[in-house]
Amino acid sequence: MGRYLIRRLLQAIPVLLGATILLYCLVFLLPGDPIQALAGEKRADPAIAALLREQYHLNDPLYMRYWYYISGVFTGDFGETYTGRQVSEIMSERFPVTLNLALIAFAVEALIGVVAGVFAALRRGKFLDNIVLISTLLLVAVPSFVLGNVLQLTLGVKWAVAPISYDAEDMTTLILPGVVLASASLAYIARLTRTSMMETMRADFVRTAVAKGLGRGRVIVRHALRNALIPIVTFLGVDLGALMGGAIITERLFNIPGIGGQLFQSVYLREGPVVVGIVTVLVLVYIFANLVVDLLYAVLDPRIRYA
Incomplete structure (x- = not known):
């Protein structure tokens, strides 16, 4: 039974990686600018928008952004929203x-x-x-x-x-x-x-x-x-x-x-x-x-x- 549990837990790792990769691509490859969405109908300030894109790695390739995310997940860090609030805090509520x-x-x-x-x-x-x-x-x-x-x-x-x-x-x-x-x-x-x-x-x-x-x-x-x-x-x-x-x-x-x-x-x-x-x-x-x-x-x- 112990060996079976260990084998099943090891099998869960590629399942988790595959699901999160697919989800991450579906979410972050959608057209549109999430930083501009924060400003609503007004045009976002270019300097602030550039700073936020740098802070949240939006200028990096998709695989690098996924690496930052999944490495944080394995340490209990699910990242933060574009307004600076921790995702784990939202989920805990x-x-x-x-x-x-x-x-x-x-x-x-x-x-x-x-x-x-x-x-x-x-x-x-x-x-x-x-x-x-x-x-x-x-x-x-x-x-x-x-x-x-x-x-x-x-x-x-x-x-x-x-x-x-x-x-x-x-x-x-x-x-x-x-x-x-x-x-x-x-x-x-x-x-x-x-x-x-x-x-x-x-x-x-x-x-x-x-x-x-x-x-x-x-x-x-x-x-x-x-x-x-x-x-x-x-x-x-x-x-x-x-x-x-x-x-x-x-x-x-x-x-x-x-x-x-x-x-x-x-x-x-x-x-x-x-x-x-x-x-x-x-x-x-x-x-x-x-x-x-x-x-x-x-x-x-x-x-x-x-x-």
Whole structure:
């Protein structure tokens, strides 16, 4: 297991380098002058603009600018904005908010999605199965901003059972945005769980467990569900990073000061260091989540071993 972990961590280095190189080129090869963007509609002072370009290495070749950036990343320095603010400071303010939102959405989609999928699989073709299929189809079809507005109007304004805007001192204000953020993934997980459970319930080892006289609950939980969770865990591992990176609409809808809104603002203002820094951390989240998923395979299925 130790050798496997070391090998996976070493494999993460070229993945990180490749992702950051591609991102850095996409961001900094865009047409336009980021220094002029600071001045808005007015023309930037030539002397100040030249000083800023020299300070932020904008006159250097792209590969040299990337080297300055990536060497700083490995020492914990993500650079600074063109206004002189540290990117790490911005991320330390924004990332905890988005992480809390993503974890709530992750818990909602994992719990409700798996439970709904299991019950639908056990009652295939019956009323509950049809309800799950119809509701998940609606969740996939309805855009998140439409669902968010509907829930804000009904639960927040009309019935007043949930807050409709974010409060940094009250974590319960993230529950409703978390449900909105998790809606589409919840539907996918429910359908994936349903399909995986139906396939597993027809497996030979499940029929053998039933023939040996084991209780229905033990057969479902200890044998069928445990093996059916492998593709679901794979989806959840990838989706954790997607929840953090795809929270732009939800954060703006509920006025949440997370990385989604910051990423949108930075792209609009052409703050390349902030965009690259945020996405670099998201890449690290993806790498870590996939590593955890691979390790969970061995827990769910004892036949899987990592030498």
